[in-house]
Amino acid sequence: RGQEIAELAVRHRDRGAVGFDIAGAENGFLPSRFADAFTYLASEQFPATVHAGEAAGLDSIQDALVAGRALRLGHGVRIAEDIEIEESADDDAADGEEVGIANLGRIASWVRDRGIPLELCPSSNLQTGAIAAFGDTIDAHPFDLLYQLGFKVTVNTDNRLMSGVTLTGEFELLVGTFGYDLGDLLELTLNAVDAAFLPLEDREALAEHITASFDRAAGRAAA
Template identity: 75%
Template sequence: MTTAAEIAPDVPFDIRNLPKVSLHDHLDGGLRPATIIDLAAKVGHTLPSTDPVALAEWFRESADSGSLVRYLETFDHTIAVMQTREGLQRVAREFVEDLVADGVVYGEVRWAPEQHLSQGLSLDEAVEAVQAGIEEAVEASGYRIQIGQLITAMRHADRGQEIAELAVRHRDRGAVGFDIAGAEDGFLPSRFAEAFRYLAEQNFPTTVHAGEAAGLESIQSALVDGRALRLGHGVRIAEDIDVEFTTDEANEADLGMVTLGPLAAWVRDRGIALEICPSSNLQTGAISAWGEEIDQHPIDLLYQTGFRVTVNTDNRLMSSVTLSDEFELLIDTFDYDLDDLLELTLNAAEAAFLPLEQREALVEQITEAYSELR
């Protein structure tokens, strides 16, 4: 697979300096290889390699399997070194530093505290450690960036209510939303229906991984049972879109007639944001129904038909990408221009789990930065 990092299109602006919004970015999928090696040595965890370059390549190759299950196995190593306050705080601090270097001005960092308790931390202590690292990096950056935590429950476990209550406890101390993640197929959001009901009663927003390893039933459950305001990936909503090709009068080109099914129409017409991660979707086989190359990714179909598409990295380490790389990939593949990047970024800003006034300020900040390039 050709990764976004290997593509360098000739564009008349610096993509890395464009203001970006990152909505789907896993903390345990964004560690620096050198940090993994250092922390692993301290906790006695054995790695596939202790060379940073070789370790980075191992993660990318292991994740590039076409299987979400195997993709998720790579997290055994990152989670193993994130079991102490020191490890969590350092990883969070460096994560934010990497977002700053990528031009991100607003980011939501998702992670599952329940996976980081093996060395004695409580759920609250784990969240506090990550928040400390975030705040340390934001303060040191001297950069206009906002970061929120998306507190995540693992969908194959039975701690949904407990994690939902954890998220609400920290709503004024860094937590901005709730998510469920992990093996999607066979674990519908309906498993956590009561937890999602509790979150709705607490007026706490949710985004749900759906439409990646499972299809329309998973998306429907995310919307109904999970009360999702956004769909994590959501790319398989394209299964509910019918495209018929006809030949024009000159017999020179195929024209596509697009018909939305009821679920796709609901998602599009209500502006439910899709947190699409192009490179990751290719790696995990989420787009296998459409093909195995990036130009067959349905992201362009969704974007062109009016869905609120946002662009994200998912896991920077496993996919060996930045958000800048993903933008470059879309430019190279679909010939997107500055107006497209602005629209995709504003889609994300408007879907951010922020109060209205802060979303409006974020939109203004982004729009002004883009206007200076025209």
């Protein structure tokens, strides 16, 4: 029914439908199963976000980008498996600090260089084992690696009920784990604004409102 739902979304584009999302089980259910629907959406200039790179790995991300025409990746956390960290010596590094050079594969480079947003879900990724290749604690989550390398990462809950989280709680978790400050939180929030399937003027207005709110919060923190 992918084609039917795609056509339904397009018919309602002026009545609140701003994009198309396909989600659910990844293993054995590649987006290419709905290639015709995604081709139709692209022909109608109707944006799509595709669930990929959580349960399944790089193949699902590749399929989401090619067959799914994805403008955002739902999760996409396993894009980090396409990044190799090569340890190197650095005389200027602090004692005990690990220093390395990141080598990005073709898929990771494509996603980063084109600013394709990643809908990362820290707590959920840990709970579901999506980051098992990196570790079994939240500090092993590649969120910060992706952020520092310039990927357009955004903060999401995945599902508040099953994961028992809130968006505020996810931000607090990132602050406690990676030491982010208000500037980092603003950047992550503006990434989400930029990734929204909204007209440019609406995104600019929203970004201005959010930035002003962060500026007020920073002023209170400095007082």
